[in-house]
Amino acid sequence: DTEVTQTPKHLVMGMTNKKSLKCEQHMGHRAMYWYKQKAKKPPELMFVYSYEKLSINESVPSRFSPECPNSSLLNLHLHALQPEDSALYLCASSQDAPNSRSPLHFGNGTRLTVT
């Protein structure tokens, strides 16, 4: 079982909806990440939080808005998404700074479908 928990597992939303994805880890990790993964493709980095501060935004459209309420929680707020945003959204954490030697620990993802 993964130590990074993501909810919900599946989400279907219309293009006018607002929804949020949630991620939680209790490993004491200080870096947290959002990735987007299309079928049979590698994960694409979206955002990185380091010590609860946003450190990397990979030019992600503003319809995706990340939030890190505390060191254990990471949210991704979704608004006015497009059908092409349908994908598996993965949360990950690592022990310390993003450029460290630490491996990433991934959650099982949220399968998002935008209709």
Add this chain to the structure above:
Amino acid sequence: AQSVAQPEDQVNVAEGNPLTVKCTYSVSGNPYLFWYVQYPNRGLQFLLKYITGDNLVKGSYGFEAEFNKSQTSFHLKKPSALVSDSALYFCAVRDSGGYNKLIFGAGTRLAVHP
């Protein structure tokens, strides 16, 4: 710029035979190298990493990988494949100098046949 290549989209192996999943990389400094496995409808699972030291790295589930600096390779190996090893495998690299994000290869699908 850093990059990683997995030259095979799919690798087919008979159960009980040895398996190799290939990975080559390009970085300007020293590499941090990782292997991850992804089962259907799951996230990526860390298998092993090379940071420094011994070129042969042992990881989870009997997997190992050999770092070869001259060939800039980090191939994943297992002496005896199991049907349950069938999954999508990703190699990833990060340049140790400065901040560089983790770069994933395109992935290799491993199919182990009974």
